[in-house]
Amino acid sequence: xxxxxxxxxxxxxxxxxxxxxxxxxxxxxxxxxxxxxxxxxxxxxxxxxxxxxxxxxxxxxxxxxxxxxxxxxxxxxxxxxxxxxxxxxxxxxxxxxxxxxxxxxxxxxxxxxxxxxxxxxxxxxxxxxxxxxxxxxxxxxxxxxxxxxxxxxxxxxxxxxxxxxxxxxxxxxxxxxxxxxxxxxxxxxxxxxxxxxxxxxxxxxxxxxxxxxxxxxxxxxxxxxxxxxxxxxxxxxxxxxxxxxxxxxxxxxxxxxxxxxxxxxxxxxxxxxxxxxxxxxxxxxxxxxxxxxxxxxxxxxxxxxxxxxxxxxxxxxxxxxxxxxxxxxxxxxxxxxxxxxxxxxxxxx
Amino acid sequence: xxxxxxxxxxxxxxxxxxxxxxxxxxxxxxxxxxxxxxxxxxxxxxxxxxxxxxxxxxxxxxxxxxxxxxxxxxxxxxxxxxxxxxxxxxxxxxxxxxxxxxxxxxxxxxxxxxxxxxxxxxxxxxxxxxxxxxxxxxxxxxxxxxxxxxxxxxxxxxxxxxxxxxxxxxxxxxxxxxxxxxxxxxxxxxxxxxxxxxxxxxxxxxxxxxxxxxxxxxxxxxxxxxxxxxxxxxxxxxxxxxxxxxxxxxxxxxxxxxxxxxxxxxxxxxxxxxxxxxxxxxxxxxxxxxxxxxxxxxxxxxxxxxxxxxxxxxxxxxxxxxxxxxxxxxxxxxxxxxxxxxxxxxxxx
Numbered sequence: 001x002x003x004x005x006x007x008x009x010x011x012x013x014x015x016x017x018x019x020x021x022x023x024x025x026x027x028x029x030x031x032x033x034x035x036x037x038x039x040x041x042x043x044x045x046x047x048x049x050x051x052x053x054x055x056x057x058x059x060x061x062x063x064x065x066x067x068x069x070x071x072x073x074x075x076x077x078x079x080x081x082x083x084x085x086x087x088x089x090x091x092x093x094x095x096x097x098x099x100x101x102x103x104x105x106x107x108x109x110x111x112x113x114x115x116x117x118x119x120x121x122x123x124x125x126x127x128x129x130x131x132x133x134x135x136x137x138x139x140x141x142x143x144x145x146x147x148x149x150x151x152x153x154x155x156x157x158x159x160x161x162x163x164x165x166x167x168x169x170x171x172x173x174x175x176x177x178x179x180x181x182x183x184x185x186x187x188x189x190x191x192x193x194x195x196x197x198x199x200x201x202x203x204x205x206x207x208x209x210x211x212x213x214x215x216x217x218x219x220x221x222x223x224x225x226x227x228x229x230x231x232x233x234x235x236x237x238x239x240x241x242x243x244x245x246x247x248x249x250x251x252x253x254x255x256x257x258x259x260x261x262x263x264x265x266x267x268x269x270x271x272x273x274x275x276x277x278x279x280x281x282x283x284x285x286x287x288x289x290x291x292x293x294x295x296x297x298x299x300x301x302x303x304x305x306x307x308x309x310x311x312x313x314x315x316x317x318x319x320x321x322x323x324x325x326x327x328x329x330x331x332x333x334x335x336x337x338x339x340x341x342x343x344x345x346x347x348x349x
Numbered sequence: 350x351x352x353x354x355x356x357x358x359x360x361x362x363x364x365x366x367x368x369x370x371x372x373x374x375x376x377x378x379x380x381x382x383x384x385x386x387x388x389x390x391x392x393x394x395x396x397x398x399x400x401x402x403x404x405x406x407x408x409x410x411x412x413x414x415x416x417x418x419x420x421x422x423x424x425x426x427x428x429x430x431x432x433x434x435x436x437x438x439x440x441x442x443x444x445x446x447x448x449x450x451x452x453x454x455x456x457x458x459x460x461x462x463x464x465x466x467x468x469x470x471x472x473x474x475x476x477x478x479x480x481x482x483x484x485x486x487x488x489x490x491x492x493x494x495x496x497x498x499x500x501x502x503x504x505x506x507x508x509x510x511x512x513x514x515x516x517x518x519x520x521x522x523x524x525x526x527x528x529x530x531x532x533x534x535x536x537x538x539x540x541x542x543x544x545x546x547x548x549x550x551x552x553x554x555x556x557x558x559x560x561x562x563x564x565x566x567x568x569x570x571x572x573x574x575x576x577x578x579x580x581x582x583x584x585x586x587x588x589x590x591x592x593x594x595x596x597x598x599x600x601x602x603x604x605x606x607x608x609x610x611x612x613x614x615x616x617x618x619x620x621x622x623x624x625x626x627x628x629x630x631x632x633x634x635x636x637x638x639x640x641x642x643x644x645x646x647x648x649x650x651x652x653x654x655x656x657x658x659x660x661x662x663x664x665x666x667x668x669x670x671x672x673x674x675x676x677x678x679x680x681x682x683x684x685x686x687x688x689x690x691x692x693x694x695x696x697x698x
Contacts, residue, residue, distance in 0.1 A: 134599045151537065155545060188500065188587040196504060196584060219591030223599045235545060236585060238537040240592065242568030247596055250483045250572045 001033050002320040005087040005096035008038035009065035010103020011312070012305050015046045017102065021312025023052035032320045035060050035096055037087040062086035065103065068305055072106035076114070084108060088115035091298050098299035098319040100290070102307040108300065109152060109293060116296035119331060121341035124153040124160045125295035126234070127302060128168055129241050130175075133225020138178035146172050146181075147222075147230045150237035152293065158201035159343065161185065161231055165202075166334035167294040168229035169211050174325030175318065180212040181228035186236060187216040198233070210337040290315035292322060294331070299323045350382050351669040354436040354445035357387035358414035359452020360661070361654050364395045366451065370661025372401035381669045384409050384445055386436040411435035414452065417654060421455035425463070433457055437464035440647050447648035447668040449639070451656040457649065458501060458642060465645035468680060470690035473502040473509045474644035476583070476651060477517055478590050479524075482574020487527035495521050495530075496571075496579045499586035501642065507550035508692065510534065510580055514551075515683035516643040517578035518560050523674030524667065529561040530577035535585060536565040547582070559686040639664035641671060643680070648672045 008018040015038070022034040033056050036043050040061035047057070063081040066072060076085060084107050090096040092115040101108045109125065118125075128148035137145055148164050149156065156164070165183050172181035185203055187195035192203050194216060206213040217226055222240060232240070290303035290311070299322045303315035335341050357367040364387070371383040382405050385392050389410035396406070412430040415421060425434060433456050439445040441464040450457045458474065467474075477497035486494055497517050502509060514532050521530035534552055536544035541552050543565060555562040566575055571589060581589070639652035639660070648671045652664035684690050 134602060154537065186588060188503065188584050219588040219593075220595040220598070222592045223595040235537050236588060239535060239568040239585060240588065243571045243589065243592065244568075246569040246572040249569070253483060 001031050002098075002323050003033045003035060003096040004316050004319050004323075005035045005037055005060075005090040005099050006312070006316065007065070007084045007087045007099070007101035007103050007108075008036040008043055009062070009083040010101040010108075011303065011307050012068065012102075013308060015042060017307055017309050017312050019043060019046040020050055020309035021307075022057055022316065023047065023050040024309060025313045025316055026053040026056040027051065030317075030320075032056065032316060033058070034316060035087070035090060037062050037090065038065065038083040039063075060086065060090065066107035068104050070104060070107075072104055072110045075104075076107060076110055084111045085115065088112060088300075091300075092116055097323040098301065100301045100303060100312075100315050100319050102290075102303035102305060102312060102315070105151070105302055105305070108302050112293055112296050112298075112300050116298050116300075119295060119297055119328070119335065121335035121344050122163045122167065122295045122331070123344065124149075124156060124163065125293060126150075126164045126167060127152040127291050127293050128164075128171060129237075129291040131222075131241065131244050134223060135225035137225065137228050138172075138176040138181075140177055142176045145225045145228055145230065146175075147186075147232070147237055147241065148294065149232065149234040150241045150291065151234045152295075153234045155235060156198060156233035158198045158205060159340070161198060161202035161233070162205050162338065163295070163335075163340060164231045165206055165211055165213065165229070166338060166340065167331050168231060170327055170330035170334055171292055171294065171322065172229050173330065174322055174327055176228065178228055182214045182226075183211050183229045183231060184214050184217040184221070184227040186222075186230050186232040186240075187218065190216050190218060192216065202231075205338075211334070290318060292318075292327075297328055299327050350380050351447075351672050352382045352384060352445040353665050353668050353672075354384045354386055354409075354439040354448050355661075355665065356414070356433045356436045356448070356450035356452050356457075357385040357392055358411070358432040359450040359457075360652065360656050361417065361451075362657060364391060366656055366658050366661050368392060368395040369399055369658035370656075371406055371665065372396065372399040373658060374662045374665055375402040375405040376400065379666075379669075381405065381665060382407070383665060384436070384439060386411050386439065387414065387432045388412075409435065409439065415456035417453050419453060419456070421453055421459045424453075425456060425459055433460045434464065437461055437649075440649075441465055446672040447650065449650045449652060449661075449664050449668045451639075451652035451654055451661060451664070454500070454651055454654070457651050461642055461645050461647075461649050465647050465649075468644060468646055468677070468684065470684035470687075470693050471512045471516065471644045471680070472693065473498075473505060473512065474642060475499075475513045475516060476501040476640050476642050477513075477520060478586075478640040480571075480590065480593055483572060484574035486574065486577050487521075487525040487530075489526055491525045494574045494577055494579065495524075496535075496581070496586055496590065497643065498581065498583040499590045499640065500583045501644075502583045504584065505547060505582035507547045507554060508689070510547060510551035510582070511554050511687065512644070512684075512689060513580045514555055514560055514562065514578070515687060515689065516680050517580060519676055519679035519683055520641055520643065520671065521578050522679065523671055523676055525577065527577055531563045531575075532560050532578045532580060533563050533566040533570070533576040535571075535579050535581040535589075536567065539565050539567060541565065551580075554687075560683070639667060641667075641676075646677055648676050 126149035293300040475498035642649040
């Protein structure tokens with residue numbers, strides 16, 4: 001059994017998404033148990049309206065939650081028993097194997113920093129996101145690749161980028177089941193001398209090392225999906241990821257406008273069924289289950305704030321898979337192979 | 350009459366694109382005259398195969414050109430009479446009003462730096478690109494917005510970003526005929542305190558000033574086209590622009606694969622005609638004519654290396670419009686209004 005602590009109050013849709021997602025998962029065959037963390041009375045009421053397997057769901061009471069628009073630091077100080085801190089505490093205490101939250105991103109990161117330990121050799125945390133690509137990845141032929149950091153560490157130094165590469169490789173190898181994921185730095189050209197100072201220095205540290213580092217990739221390679229893991233700083237990753245989201249929105253808008261307008265369009269869309277579905281799936285990365293927050297000594301999955309039940313269910317499954325695949329152990333191995341922990345302790349002397 | 354000096358040998362397609370593009374334009378009613386700069390014999394031979402208006406085309410001989418894969422600095426040193434340097438010289442000497450090249454980007458930037466003067470108050474040059482957006486812009490309802498820098502200045506300081514804002518506003522006001530283009534900084538959030546140090550400082554310099562500065566925009570706003578001009582450093586702009594190009598490629602690939610496969614698909618595509626055309630146009634920014642290189646005392650348009658005749662023709666028209674609209678004068682006005690030249694001379698003391 002793998003146990004997931006779910007922040008049941010986080011996310012734009014609150015209990016409607018979290019309780020339904022967890023309940024749906026409990027009805028499927030799996031070894032996953034979910035602790036629904038939040039206002040016990042409200043969770044019970046919501047659960048009474050859906051069917052679920054009571055042996056695989058548990059309610060853990062918490063007091064309050066961090067709203068999406070609240071200042072995370074102040075909110076966590078004022079509400080020490082809120083859902084995300086309580087859920088993180090269950091993981092830290094060994095009652096659960098991983099944390100899942102669709103709530104305020106800053107609060108999830110901060111709650112993790114409070115309850116968990118930073119992994120030795122990893123100076124800065126990274127939020128990684130899967131995004132849709134044209135090319136397939138790994139033995140499961142996943143239609144997505146991984147990018148990190150997408151928002152935890154705005155300005156990253158070379159050693160931080162190397163840490164991201166280690167963590168991205170570990171996560172990709174578990175989730176996409178790729179033995180040696182192809183890792184690249186995102187830059188303004190493929191040549192090793194292209195990029196910011198941090199990128200050029202990270203390139204030197206990664207080339208010829210234990211990871212399957214294939215060099216720099218460009219913006220073109222993002223949608224193509226030339227590599228399995230793209231490494232960049234959180235500022236660039238944030239802009240790129242939100243831009244992909246924007247492209248997806250625009251695509252949906254145009255399709256919606258067009259299909260609402262004409263019978264001819266509706267017929268055309270029906271005929272194009274398969275191809276459009278492929279395009280749509282490529283832009284529907286919310287299906288892929290959320291972004292891991294990497295760099296701590298426990299598995300943390302941040303689901304999208306707008307997650308519906310299906311996205312919550314997928315985030316729980318991804319969290320369980322990462323925990324079962326020993327994500328933390330694999331990151332520690334990578335840190336060891338690259339000598340990051342020794343480098344850190346030397347620089348601390 | 351507006352005269353454009355065209356680097357006839359630059360670009361992947363060479364004379365096939367440049368001579369045909371210039372010839373096509375000469376057959377249309379306009380006040381534009383083109384100087385085709387390159388190997389005079391080869392240009393004449395190529396011209397003999399197309400129809401054109403000889404009163405609006407002139408050949409200027411040059412010796413050699415910079416290939417796309419050459420090191421720009423070395424190539425320009427070794428070939429001082431090459432097409433791009435000769436064309437830039439014609440503009441510097443007042444024989445032509447603007448330079449257009451589809452050749453090696455580095456060579457175009459370097460040739461401009463050699464032949465032209467940097468504008469006082471503008472510390473760093475910027476390459477600006479128009480890209481397709483969902484929202485329309487200005488009285489002409491242009492389906493594109495402007496982004497700069499996309500590759501001339503990799504790491505920009507706050508004053509550089511302010512200079513880019515001034516130049517982008519001037520260019521957008523001429524090309525899209527917008528009286529006060531909406532300018533924004535690209536960041537990881539809309540709040541003034543979001544972004545890198547350079548972005549936060551540039552925000553302070555721009556807010557409440559003479560430009561129509563609307564604050565920060567996020568990645569989501571790029572495809573939506575929320576503003577008319579997006580300002581960022583050349584590293585970020587390069588990644589974003591190439592990514593848009595990649596998205597466009599992927600879209601075309603999928604449509605092509607699908608339409609080649611099934612009769613049903615072909616019928617569906619035919620029925621969707623208008624809507625798909627809109628999607629395709631949105632991703633076909635090469636139609637918009639090339640990227641201005643801003644910061645020098647003359648108009649320079651860098652056309653895409655893969656430009657075909659139509660793209661060359663559009664680049665020439667854009668260059669003429671920028672020259673006729675007094676792009677340089679408008680940038681100087683903006684520099685004056687923001688006090689950039691005074692700031693520069695103070696910091697030089």
